[in-house]
Amino acid sequence: MTEQKDPLCEEAKFDAFYHDHVRSLRNFIYYKFGNAEQSDDVVQESFIRLWKNCAKVTLDTAKGFLYKVAINLSTSLKRSEKVQLNYTEQTVKVEFDQESPEYVMLEKEFMDRLTDAISSLPDKQREVFLMNRVEKKTYKEIAELSGVSVKAIEKSMHKALLKLRDKIGDV
Template sequence: MAKELNENICKEKVFEHIYNKYAQDLQSFLFYKYGDKSNPSDLTQEAFIKLWDNCKNVSLSKAKSFLYKVVNNMALNIIKHEKVVLKYRQEHKNNYTNESPEFLLEENQFLEQYKRVLENLKEEQRVAFLLSKVEGKKHKEIAEILGVSQKVVEYRIYTAFNTLKEELEGFKIK
């Protein structure tokens, strides 16, 4: 049998001996080096398929290094592909929405109308309102920033809110 193993890898018994000798070690190598994501058993099988396809070009003494080189390269290719996919996803974030075109149009029209009404507010009302609703500041903080009493700030926000409610259909704030 030793003489037979020194022969061609393309012989079924020789190939079977190589498979039995290295398959588990290849899977362990892949698992330890790249984890379960690389799917070690599939890559091991693919490596043996490549060995079979190249059996006339690979000598028995080079079979082990051939297999390890092949599985390592396949695992690296998977990682490289995952990096490309990740980069693509980061560059091309969802350019689509689930909203209908009508909804998007209405939303844009509402925002334009909202901006127009905000521009038409008195400056004191607009500043107090935006500090409260956009910046999330408390009335006491706004009063300190603007140098007015808290009651004045509440009045300015209240009047701005009423103006927005009158001018914009469906305007609500939480």
């Protein structure tokens, strides 16, 4: 008995499967987690993992495998973002505790306004702002991760900074 090659491992079959499911998977992840750029990244990584496991996954189970991988990746990303935000808040808090009570109060008020202003930014602008200011990524790195031009990242960052200035005011 010879082992047959799974049709999913054939490039043409995989390509057809990709084109049949890429848009619906991207929309599903975007609607579930609310971030278009991360949705694109998650979908791409999900298909890469499907291709790497094509010998283990049949054509009948491929869609379920793909969605499960995408949901797990998205959940991990959200969890990572939450941990990163908590770490940033704790780091800032430790630095303020060493100052006078008036300074600590003013800083806390400012941080509350800043956090509210950042969270009110549109998803793309917030993501660009946080990647640049928190993760210390360059515009070029952000553009590569997002799949857009450096100019588009510069424009998003400019808009984010203008909105933050309007929300917080000149300090």
